[in-house]
Amino acid sequence: MKKLILRKLIVDERNELFDAQGMRCAEFPSDFARIREFTAQVLADCPRAFREGNLLEQQLSEIVKNGIKHGNRNDPSKRLRVWYDLRKRARFIVEDEGEGFTELEKWNEFFAKRQTALFNEDFDAFLDLASYRGPRSDENDGGNSLIAALEYWNGGMIFNGARNKIGVVRWFSGGSACLD
């Protein structure tokens, strides 16, 4: 029998994913045009097996984009800090200087409705709910980066209390993906 499993975004200030001890750190300006360049810099020494083609780059790029665009709102005076550790697994902490993800609970409600529609095979309702649209979403926002992220970051994805910092980790099995 099928069972609906609903994941959600979690806030936990004291989570161990925010322990940056031993991690390397990089700091970037809020320059939207350079998001993929910043991501490539962080991953310059990343083991090939962790990259899974360009999947790791794509997923990290989403977090960098969210911090620069939605967190810092492309304000050039605000910085983005990325802590990273690519030993044994891919682990990152990304902090922006914005007001935090204030729509987190609303996003969780949206995601529950979306996944329920999918579970019930109500594809018309699901298609209507496929992308999250918040009060500040623009036409270029995909509205789905956190959905894939919940699946991809298989060791956890946690927001801090201020919701302007996210900790994520992806584990690999024998250098290959746990996914698929």
Add this chain to the structure above:
Amino acid sequence: MRRAIPQYRPMEWTVSEADEKGFENVVVKGDCDLYSGPAFARELLVRIAEGTRRLRIDFTGVDYLDSTGVGGIIRLLQEARKRGCELRFRGIAGSPRRVLRMSNILSLMKEEAGQ
């Protein structure tokens, strides 16, 4: 920090006249990302709104797809449903396929074998 040279390829696409089955064919190459994805979606949304009723998109040349690109595909699916446009996809592989599956969108896309 070592300066990395990004390996990304700007997205390009061509749209051909309708074939014998009435499908306009779109062949896409490069990275469907936050920089190129919006213009791509906008052009195809206009085509659907202006009357295209059969559209086939070939993603064989795309090996990078991010959430902006996925969002564009979602908007195309929504517009196609609204306007009664038949939308088909080809050549979705590698990490773009995995991103679409993780986003739960792949199952909504009608796929067909290449060439």
